Structure formats: C-alpha cells, structure tokens
Amino acid sequence: MTQLIIDDLDRAEHPLDVVERLASLRDWIFDRAETDEMSVAVAGQWAEYHVAYTWIEDVEALHVASAFDLKVPERRRNEVLRLVSLVNEQLWVGHFDLWSSEHVVMFRHSLLLAGGAEPTQAQCEMMLKSAIDACERYFQAFQFVIWAGKTAREALDAVLFETEGEA
Numbered sequence: 001m002t003q004l005i006i007d008d009l010d011r012a013e014h015p016l017d018v019v020e021r022l023a024s025l026r027d028w029i030f031d032r033a034e035t036d037e038m039s040v041a042v043a044g045q046w047a048e049y050h051v052a053y054t055w056i057e058d059v060e061a062l063h064v065a066s067a068f069d070l071k072v073p074e075r076r077r078n079e080v081l082r083l084v085s086l087v088n089e090q091l092w093v094g095h096f097d098l099w100s101s102e103h104v105v106m107f108r109h110s111l112l113l114a115g116g117a118e119p120t121q122a123q124c125e126m127m128l129k130s131a132i133d134a135c136e137r138y139f140q141a142f143q144f145v146i147w148a149g150k151t152a153r154e155a156l157d158a159v160l161f162e163t164e165g166e167a
Contacts, residue, residue: 016053047068068106080142086152
C-alpha cells in the first residue's frame, strides 16, 4: 500500500476567518465559539436553519452542515432513509444524512482546500446557498414522511411537482 505524505502548509488566514468576514458583511447572525467551528442562523421559508461551518485540518476541508429541526421517530426511520437515498440521487452538490445519534436529517457538503488553497468569499457563500437551497427544496418531503406518514416516493413526488403558467 502506498503511503501518502501531505505537507502541513501555513495558511495566510484560518479558512473560517473568510466565513466570519462574509457573515459580518451580510449581517448574518453567527457565533464562533471555537477556532475551527462557526454557526450561522438563516431564516428560510419552511424553517430556521442552523448551519455549522467546520474546518477539518486533517483533510484540509471546510465542511458545512445544516440540520433540520425535525426529530425522526424510530418508527419512521427506514422510510426517512429511503427518502434520503431518493433525494441524494437528485443532488449535484452535497448530500443528506440521517444523523443517528440526534435523530435529525442533515445536509452536508465539503470544500477541499488541500495544498494550502485559500477559500474565497464566493465559495463560502455558495456553500451556504447550496445548503439552504437543498434544505428548502426537500424540507417538506421530510415533513410528509415524518408527520403525514407518506412513503418516500409520495413525499418526493409532492415536493418535485412544479406548476407551469397561470390559472
């Protein structure tokens, strides 16, 4: 097995400094209690989203995660997992998970910055946008499965239904 050697490179600034500066410019509500973690509160159409940015030094990745404020009861777990699978087939960037320890659905995505690459403000903003867009698009499908007892297919079909024109 080949062993990879990755040099530790000094960065001009911590990657989360870029996110913090962006949050200040956009007047986002945020908290950075830890050096490698930052949370941003974003009001969506369907819910308030708590988005966490995390710098993962070992793999030089900026990770974003947004959890739904929906607890998944054990009896709906398998159907939610089916929905996660169906939704993930629709996504080009990021993915949904069922975070088992907390019983919540979470959207996750990472930006790899290997070799000392610096994140741009536009990349950090797009990470947040893609997370919120995915959460907004599929939130109701997860509600349909958890609260209305719908199947994963029924729930996904309901949220992907788009109307055209005007009545």
